[in-house]
Amino acid sequence: MARAAHRAWSTLTEDLDAAVRRDPATHSRLEMALATPGLHALWAHRLSHALWRRGGRGRLAARLFSQAVRSATGVEIHPGAQIGARFFIDHGMGVVIGETAEVGDDVMLYHGVTLGGRSMDPVKRHPTVRDGAVLGAGARVLGPVVIGAGAQVGANAVVVKDVPDGAVATGVPARIRRPAPEQDPTEALYNEPALWI
Template sequence: MGADVLLTGGVPRKKVTQSVRRAVESVRADIDAAIERDPAVDSRLEMALASPGLHAIWSHRLAHRMWTKGGRWRLPARMLSQTARAVTGVEIHPGAQIGKRFFIDHGMGVVIGETAEVGDDVLLYHGVTLGGRSLARVKRHPTVGDGVTIGAGARILGPVRVGDRAQVGANAVVVKDVPPQAVATGIPAKVRFPEPTYDPFADPALLI
């Protein structure tokens, strides 16, 4: 087995290679998804070097892996998340579960709690809070489905669910479930279902 073992840790070389390949593919997918959503960026290199949202999610993914190991890994996971918060302005608890191609535009002021669950292809703007309304050690943070867009300053509080491809308007306060493909705006948020031709990026209530 000597040729298949890397260093002295007994880890198969093939397994390490596969892990590295998956990590590279994930980073590339994150960058491409971010470029699609940010017209102010001209290249992958610029996005990789100058996006606090990407730096925050990459740090979180490492912190989350450490957190799920439990035991002595949890304090280092929290320290890593706090370092990422200081550098990027984004606070993501290492226990939060976040899907693929997640992007935070601008980043500053985003808070994502421990029991939050975020699906694939989700876009958050700055100042978003996925927060809790309970001190009990239970599921107390939101679940956000695939393809959701959450506008700047929005607050989604408690173990509510935001359905797939829903839109949450800027500064909205969501304390009840939002159905899939719905639009939620206002304080407290009210839900409506747009016309099939609706363009979320042309709706001031969503993005301002």
């Protein structure tokens, strides 16, 4: 029991520290812990996901809890979604993450991002977001597509096909490009593309 409690505490503090590193508007760990709905939604998801994995009545409890969290935070994460370490949702409001979504480590989402499905079949129907990816405000990533490690999706982009590692996807529908080797990947979101894929 003590080992499980220590592991849970370590996960919570790791999430908190990752959020503090990514939010220049915060002034303390306490402020971040008390006033960040994306972080609250993540912590609640970690609990609802544990209930979901138990199966049976645990799944109903997980769904009810996740809906209460949605009402409180404006962030909807299905308890079946798999979320990695050091995940951060900036601002939070309007984020939706579907049941079969898989999110890697060190991923950052801005407000209004949807990791949604395009099928009603009970199969893998939501995106996989690999380690270190960043999805801009209002981005829609739909279907069982893969957002590669270190990739960036621009604000309000609509992504319906895979984005390779390190690439940038912008527009509706999203066009994918690789930043020039000397170009800062973050700046690539705002500059004319060097190379479309």
